[in-house]
Structures are given as structure tokens and as C-alpha cells.
Amino acid sequence: MTHPLRSPRLAAVLLLVAAGCGLALANSPASSVAFAVQHFSFGPAGTPFALDIGAWIADGLLTLFFFTVAVELQFELTAGQLRSARNALLPAIAAAGGVLVPIVVYLAVAAPSGLGRGWPVPTATDIAFALGVLAVFGRGLPARVRVFLLALAILDDIIGIVFIAVLFARDVNVGMLLLALVLVVAFGVLSRALGGRGARAIVAAMIVLAIGAWAAMLASGVHATIAGVLLGLAASQRPGMRVAHVLEPWVNGVVLPLFALSAALVTIPRTGSLSPVFWGIAIALPVGKLIGxxxxxxxxxxxxxxxxxxxxxxxxLLAAAALGGIGFTVSLLLAGLAFADAPELRDQAVLGVLCGSLTALVVSAFVVSWRARAHRRQSA
Known part of the structure; x- marks a missing residue:
């Protein structure tokens, strides 16, 4: 029997509920308690590992999500829909348009106010959410639409990962970065030795290497979730898929909802106007993605x-593009990184992600339902 937390529908619902709970908590009488818990720090003092709970979720737990994304990416590139350049070209071009046009829209709204640095935020597409909406409303859509959306979202994630690795690295410690890469290579080599004798010892060694690679990546100044990406790409395909399968219910049921809850802990402004950061993201996600x-x-x-x-x-294409406007997970992470030193702007960016993604969700639900009904009538 399939685990219920493997369902994209339930995963999307849990994400939405968690984000709603985070927003409600941050604007309730219990907000001080919620923020105190989020900012409670633990770990060896004076080291990169002295993180608060919010950072442990974003830098630690979210690494598991990026590992599963990278394993799926590796499969698609080697044995799936993206294994041939011809198959990958159309979604790759669409993904590029779905990144560039939102950037232009965001900059048109926010750059005149000197807030252009948030341009990476509306470039992401949330695979889990988009596939969840497609599963709920898309019964009857041709398989090629789902394949196109999946390829588009995966390529979109590659771009988001590159942004995280390149744009938000801080004071890079080259020695630690090289150590992380060496540990990732050793992890990949060991994963190819599974299946013979001493499998348990190999698995234990791989776990140690994975934790070491994550710790070295965190200490290097590069965002720690990149370790999850590299480990997922380095793993031998069969054991990698097996681990991702085991992690999937935990990622859908614990990791992503916790991240959504923590990221959505923002206070809604009670006075004054919303920042161009908010409007730039809230418009760029649904409109920029749709057009691009x-x-x-x-x-x-x-x-x-x-x-x-x-x-x-x-x-x-309109249906797939509307789904592409649901940024959510990666957009929330990018919002926190782009405005890490400006809490008020970060909160505006998070509100923009939530508003833009919700708008895209509603629009995509209508468009996908309309197209699914049309295809069901045609097939009947």
C-alpha cells in the first residue's frame, strides 16, 4: 500500500496549511513565543554550527529535500525525459523564459526604489506544489503536458540551485569547500560499492560522509543545501532512488511543512504601504511566469x-505556465537569502511569495480544470 505522504495532493495541502499556520502564528497573541522558538540557538558557540532553529530547518533539514530533487534530476538526465537534447530543448527554453520574464517584471517594479537585489526570488517553480495541483485538477490532461511541466520545474530548480550557490556564498573558505567536494566524491564511490559484502558498513560510512560533506559545506560559506544537491547527483542511481523513496514521506510530511511554517512567520504590516519588494514578487510570479x-x-x-x-x-501551455507561477519552497528560501540582512524587506518578500504563489495556485486550478474537462470531453 502506498504511503499517503507520497501523494502530491496531500503534500501540497500540508505545505499550504503549514504556511497558513506560520502566518497566523506570527500575527497572533502567541507571536512572541513563536519567534522565540524560531530564534532559539543551539550548537557549539563561536562555530558555523551555532544556528537558531529557523536556520537548522533552512540549512539542515531542507538539505534532504534538495537531495531528493537532485536524485530525480539525475534520473531525468540519464534515463528520463531529459536524457536527449531534443527532448530537453523545449522545456529548457520555456524554463529560461520563465526565469527571465519574472526578473524583468520584478526589476521594473522594484529597481526604481533601489530594491533590485530581490530579482532571484520570483524565478522558482515549486515541483511538489505544481504537481499537487495538477494531480487534484488535471485528470484527463495529456501525458505530454505533465512531462513538460515536470521537465520545466526540474530545469527551473537547476537555475535556482545555481543562484543559491553562486549569488549567496559568503566569505568562501576554499579549504572547507574542497573538503566538502572530496567527501561528496567518496560518498559517490561508496554508493557504487553497495550490493556486495559489508553493505551495512558501507551505508554507515556513507551516512558519516554525507554529514561531513554537509558540515564542511556549511563551514565553507556556501549555502549548506548545495551539499544535498551534490550528494544526490553523485549517488549511484539505484541506491540514490531507494534513499529518496525512503525520505519522500519525511520530506513531504515533516521537512517541507516545517520549512513553510518557519519561513511564513512574518508580521503583516498594519500601517503604511507595502514595499515594492512585495509588489514586484507578487506580480512577477503569476504574471511573469505565465507570459515567460x-x-x-x-x-x-x-x-x-x-x-x-x-x-x-x-x-x-497556459495551464503549465500558470502552475509554474507557484514558487513557494525555493522562492521562500531565496527570499530569506536575498534579504538576510534586512528583516523588514525579507518579511515583505515572503509575503510577496505567499501572495504570488496563492494567486498562481488559484489561476492554475481554474485553467487546469478547464483544460482537463476539455480533454475528457474530447476523449469521450
Whole structure:
């Protein structure tokens, strides 16, 4: 029997409920307690490992989520839909459009106020949320639409990972970074030795190496979740998929809801106007993604001379593009990183992510339902 927490529908619901609880807590009489818990610090004093609970969730637990994403990415690149350049080209172009247009929209709104540094925030697509909405409302959509969305979201995540690794590294300790890479390579080598004698000892050694790689990455100044990405890409495919399968219920049921709860602990301004940061993200996610993905995908199908029978229809592209506007998990992480030194702007960015993602969720639910009904009628 399939574990209920493997369901994309339930995972999306838990994420939404957790974010709602975080927002409600932060604006309730219990807010002081919630913030005290989030900022409670533990770990060896004077080291990079003296983190508060919010940071342990974002830098520690979220690494498991990035590991599972990287394992899925490795599979798609080697044995899945992205294994051939021809199959990957259309979603790659659409993903590029779905990144560039939101950046332009955000900068048009926020850059005149000197707040352009938040441009990476609306570039992300949340795979779990998008597939959850598709599972709830998309019964009857052609398989090629789901494949296109999955490939698009995975490529989108690659871009988000690059942003995290390149843009938000701070005072990089090259020695620690090299140590992390060596440990990742050793982890990958050991994963290929599984299946023979001494499997338990190898698994124990791999766990030690993975924790060591994470610790070295954190100490290097590069965001610690990148360790999860590298470990997922380095792992041998079969054991990697097995570990990701075991982790999936924990990631869906614990890691992502905890992160959403912690990230959504923001106070809604009671006086004054909302910042251009809020408006830039809240508009760029649903509108920028919709225009960017749909427009570039339509253009790419013509330029690549995709046969009419193999093309994704304009209305189906709209459905996938609307789902692409649900930024959520990675966008929340990028919001925290982009405005780490400005708590008020970070809160505005988080509110923008929640508002923009919710708008995209509602729009995508209507568009996906409309297209699914049309395809069901056509097939009947």
C-alpha cells in the first residue's frame, strides 16, 4: 500500500496549511513565543554550527529535500525525459523564459526604489506544489503536458540551485569547500560499492560522509543545501532512488511543512504601504511566469519545427505556465537569502511569495480544470 505522504495532493495541502499556520502564528497573541522558538540557538558557540532553529530547518533539514530533487534530476538526465537534447530543448527554453520574464517584471517594479537585489526570488517553480495541483485538477490532461511541466520545474530548480550557490556564498573558505567536494566524491564511490559484502558498513560510512560533506559545506560559506544537491547527483542511481523513496514521506510530511511554517512567520504590516519588494514578487510570479513560459514555449515550437501533431496546444501551455507561477519552497528560501540582512524587506518578500504563489495556485486550478474537462470531453 502506498504511503499517503507520497501523494502530491496531500503534500501540497500540508505545505499550504503549514504556511497558513506560520502566518497566523506570527500575527497572533502567541507571536512572541513563536519567534522565540524560531530564534532559539543551539550548537557549539563561536562555530558555523551555532544556528537558531529557523536556520537548522533552512540549512539542515531542507538539505534532504534538495537531495531528493537532485536524485530525480539525475534520473531525468540519464534515463528520463531529459536524457536527449531534443527532448530537453523545449522545456529548457520555456524554463529560461520563465526565469527571465519574472526578473524583468520584478526589476521594473522594484529597481526604481533601489530594491533590485530581490530579482532571484520570483524565478522558482515549486515541483511538489505544481504537481499537487495538477494531480487534484488535471485528470484527463495529456501525458505530454505533465512531462513538460515536470521537465520545466526540474530545469527551473537547476537555475535556482545555481543562484543559491553562486549569488549567496559568503566569505568562501576554499579549504572547507574542497573538503566538502572530496567527501561528496567518496560518498559517490561508496554508493557504487553497495550490493556486495559489508553493505551495512558501507551505508554507515556513507551516512558519516554525507554529514561531513554537509558540515564542511556549511563551514565553507556556501549555502549548506548545495551539499544535498551534490550528494544526490553523485549517488549511484539505484541506491540514490531507494534513499529518496525512503525520505519522500519525511520530506513531504515533516521537512517541507516545517520549512513553510518557519519561513511564513512574518508580521503583516498594519500601517503604511507595502514595499515594492512585495509588489514586484507578487506580480512577477503569476504574471511573469505565465507570459515567460507560454511565450517562449510557443516560439520554441515554431523555431524547432515541432510537428503539429507533437505540439502542445496554446491553452495547455497556459495551464503549465500558470502552475509554474507557484514558487513557494525555493522562492521562500531565496527570499530569506536575498534579504538576510534586512528583516523588514525579507518579511515583505515572503509575503510577496505567499501572495504570488496563492494567486498562481488559484489561476492554475481554474485553467487546469478547464483544460482537463476539455480533454475528457474530447476523449469521450
Amino acid at each position: 513560459i507560454t511565450g517562449t514555449a510557443l516560439l520554441a515550437q515554431r523555431v524547432l519545427r515541432v510537428a503539429p501533431s507533437d505540439r502542445i496546444r496554446f491553452a495547455d
